[in-house]
Amino acid sequence: MIAIIDYDAGNLKSVEKALDYLGETSVVTRDREQILAADKVILPGVGAFGDAMGKLHQYGLAEVIREVADRGTPLLGICLGLQLFFESSEESPGVEGLGLCKGRILRIPPQEGLKIPHMGWNSLKYDHPGRLFRGIPEGSYVYFVHSYYLQAEEPEIVKASTEYATHIHASVEQGNVFACQFHPEKSSEVGLEILKNFIQI
Numbered sequence: 207m208i209a210i211i212d213y214d215a216g217n218l219k220s221v222e223k224a225l226d227y228l229g230e231t232s233v234v235t236r237d238r239e240q241i242l243a244a245d246k247v248i249l250p251g252v253g254a255f256g257d258a259m260g261k262l263h264q265y266g267l268a269e270v271i272r273e274v275a276d277r278g279t280p281l282l283g284i285c286l287g288l289q290l291f292f293e294s295s296e297e298s299p300g301v302e303g304l305g306l307c308k309g310r311i312l313r314i315p316p317q318e319g320l321k322i323p324h325m326g327w328n329s330l331k332y333d334h335p336g337r338l339f340r341g342i343p344e345g346s347y348v349y350f351v352h353s354y355y356l357q358a359e360e361p362e363i364v365k366a367s368t369e370y371a372t373h374i375h376a377s378v379e380q381g382n383v384f385a386c387q388f389h390p391e392k393s394s395e396v397g398l399e400i401l402k403n404f405i406q407i
Contacts, residue, residue, distance in 0.1 A: 250286075
């Protein structure tokens with residue numbers, strides 16, 4: 207069973223639908239015991255970093271997510287979920303992230319001809335072999351919606367990156383912690399393969 211963490215951050219239904227399509231049982235929940243009993247846990251989300259951290263603390267979920275990570279349960283962050291796994295974000299100065307991985311979230315720099323938020327399909331370059339991308343050719347396109355991007359402190363955890371006004375760390379893997387800045391659940395066949403790889407870990 208896969209637990210999808212509910213902290214009022216939207217985008218839960220499309221993740222649930224994608225898992226359902228893959229024949230996986232999932233539950234959208236903020237119940238501590240349910241989350242800790244799950245085989246896999248997903249933290250999706252769209253919205254602002256500071257608001258999201260506020261909600262995670264309000265519902266007692268920040269500690270639960272850290273416990274999931276400590277227990278070795280496979281944990282996947284999607285979009286805002288990826289950003290929350292890191293230490294801080296320029297979007298919300300002074301707000302601490304979950305700190306599961308080292309790095310910070312920066313605003314995508316303005317560049318003539320490029321719109322922010324970055325919305326659309328971009329191809330992935332593989333920095334290091336990543337279990338989420340098993341069997342998926344380098345250069346595959348995935349769907350992004352974001353105004354802020356990850357700059358990971360430890361290059362070895364970065365598994366895929368893309369270019370949009372700057373060099374963007376698009377996916378990381380550190381032990382049992384996985385994260386994608388893009389939306390696998392909205393990335394067609396490639397995205398479903400990525401989710402399938404996560405399910406099989």
